[in-house]
Amino acid sequence: MKWTTANLKHANYTAKHELFVGTHTGSFKHLLPAANQNPHAQSNLSDLSALDKESCVTTLAFGNEAQTEILLGRAKNVAELHSLGIGGGVTTRSINFTVAPIVGLARYNNNLIAGIGNGQIQSISLEAEEDSEEEPAAASVIINTGDQMDHLRQCPTATHIVATGGKARQNNLKVYDLSADGKQIFNSKNLPNDYLQLEVPVWDSDIGFVDGPNVLATCSRHGYVRLYDTRKQRRPVTHFASEEHGMSFAALVAHGNYIYTGTTMGALKAFDTRRMKTHVHTYKGFTGGISDLHLDETGKYLSSASLDRYVRVHEAESTVLLYQCYVKSKATKVLIRQLSEQQQQPRQSSDDEDEVDHEVKSHKNNKNKRQLKATPLDAEYEDMFDQMPTVGDSDEEEAPEKQTSTATKRKAPKQALKTKKKKQ
Incomplete structure (x- = not known):
C-alpha cells in the first residue's frame, strides 16, 4: 500500500480489534477498527474539562490478564484505573501519588505499583472502594532504583516481576521481585569500554520481556538494542548497535523471536533475536517519531502511536499497513485488544463527530447571517x-x-x- 496521510483501512483487515489511545493533551480515546460503517470514529473516555498542561498520558497498560482493566498514568501525580464493562460501559477511578511524573504502572495483589520519574517505585492499596467513606491509603515507597527512571514494565507471565530502566549507568536495567518485598534479582552490566577506553553511554528508554521473566530486551536513545538473559550473565548476550547518525530508539515491544523497535525519526524496525546484526523488517507510513508500540495477543498485529497524530496497525509478518487513523493530538500511548462478540458497536457516541457537526451548523448560520446583513430588505x-x-x-x-x-x-x-x- 502506498504512503498516504488519509484515514484508511485495508480490505484484508478483518480482525475484530479495538484501540485505546493516550495523547499529549491528556485525552484518552477509544477507536473501533472493526466497525463496518465508520471504523475511524473516536470517543473520549476521559473528562476533557479536567485536563490541563500536565495531563499528558505517559503510560498505558492492561491491569489484568483478561484485559478488562486499563491502567493510565499521566505526567502529574495522578493515575486512573478504567474498568471496561461487558456491555460497553466504562468506570474510572482516580488515584493520587506523591510524586510525578508516572512512567509505568502495574497491578499486583490488589496493589497499584507505579514507577516515578525520580527513580522511586511506589505502591498503593486498591482495597478501598471508590464510593466508600474510607480515605484511600497513602502511597508508600517500596524501591529506590536510582535518580531517574524512564520506564517500568511488568512481566505478563509472572506478574510479581517488574523491570526498570533509565538514563546513565546508575539507572540501567534492573529487575525486582515484588513477592520478596521488592528484592533486586538482576542488575545489568554495561559493555566494555570502546577502543578509546571511554565508557559506552547507557540510556534504556524502553524494556520488553521476550521469553518469560528471564529474557529481556532494551532499546536506547543512543541507538542500540540489547538482549539480556538473567540466567547467564549480567552483560547482554547479543546486541545491535546502529551506525547511522541520529538513530534513537524510543519504543520497544517483543513477541517470540522478534523485537519491534520505533525511533524518534519515524522508523519502525523488527529484529530477530537469533541474528541481531541487522533488522529483518521495516514498516513504512510514518512521518513523525514513534512514541509507543503494542502487539495483540496473537502477535500478528502491531499497533503504533506516533507524534504525527496518527495511530496505525501493521501486519507484523508482511509489514502491510492495515489501518491508519488521525486522532487530532500527538499520540503518546496505544493499546490493542481483541473485541468481544458482545461489543460490536462503539460504547459511546463519537464526541468528535458531534463537535464537527456543531462547527458545520454554526458555520452555516454565520454564513446566512452575513448574507442577510449584506442584502437588507426594503x-x-x-x-x-x-x-x-x-x-x-x-x-x-x-x-x-x-x-x-x-x-x-x-x-x-x-x-x-x-x-x-x-x-x-
Whole structure:
C-alpha cells in the first residue's frame, strides 16, 4: 500500500480489534477498527474539562490478564484505573501519588505499583472502594532504583516481576521481585569500554520481556538494542548497535523471536533475536517519531502511536499497513485488544463527530447571517417589484397593438395616393 496521510483501512483487515489511545493533551480515546460503517470514529473516555498542561498520558497498560482493566498514568501525580464493562460501559477511578511524573504502572495483589520519574517505585492499596467513606491509603515507597527512571514494565507471565530502566549507568536495567518485598534479582552490566577506553553511554528508554521473566530486551536513545538473559550473565548476550547518525530508539515491544523497535525519526524496525546484526523488517507510513508500540495477543498485529497524530496497525509478518487513523493530538500511548462478540458497536457516541457537526451548523448560520446583513430588505422596493407585470405578459399584450400600428402605417400612403387622384 502506498504512503498516504488519509484515514484508511485495508480490505484484508478483518480482525475484530479495538484501540485505546493516550495523547499529549491528556485525552484518552477509544477507536473501533472493526466497525463496518465508520471504523475511524473516536470517543473520549476521559473528562476533557479536567485536563490541563500536565495531563499528558505517559503510560498505558492492561491491569489484568483478561484485559478488562486499563491502567493510565499521566505526567502529574495522578493515575486512573478504567474498568471496561461487558456491555460497553466504562468506570474510572482516580488515584493520587506523591510524586510525578508516572512512567509505568502495574497491578499486583490488589496493589497499584507505579514507577516515578525520580527513580522511586511506589505502591498503593486498591482495597478501598471508590464510593466508600474510607480515605484511600497513602502511597508508600517500596524501591529506590536510582535518580531517574524512564520506564517500568511488568512481566505478563509472572506478574510479581517488574523491570526498570533509565538514563546513565546508575539507572540501567534492573529487575525486582515484588513477592520478596521488592528484592533486586538482576542488575545489568554495561559493555566494555570502546577502543578509546571511554565508557559506552547507557540510556534504556524502553524494556520488553521476550521469553518469560528471564529474557529481556532494551532499546536506547543512543541507538542500540540489547538482549539480556538473567540466567547467564549480567552483560547482554547479543546486541545491535546502529551506525547511522541520529538513530534513537524510543519504543520497544517483543513477541517470540522478534523485537519491534520505533525511533524518534519515524522508523519502525523488527529484529530477530537469533541474528541481531541487522533488522529483518521495516514498516513504512510514518512521518513523525514513534512514541509507543503494542502487539495483540496473537502477535500478528502491531499497533503504533506516533507524534504525527496518527495511530496505525501493521501486519507484523508482511509489514502491510492495515489501518491508519488521525486522532487530532500527538499520540503518546496505544493499546490493542481483541473485541468481544458482545461489543460490536462503539460504547459511546463519537464526541468528535458531534463537535464537527456543531462547527458545520454554526458555520452555516454565520454564513446566512452575513448574507442577510449584506442584502437588507426594503418593503417599498419589494412592493414595487410585486406590482410590476412579468416580461412575458407585457410582450403578449403589446404584440397586437404593434401589429395594428404597423398595418395602419402601411395603409396610410395608399389612401393618400387615392385622394390625390380623385382631386385631379
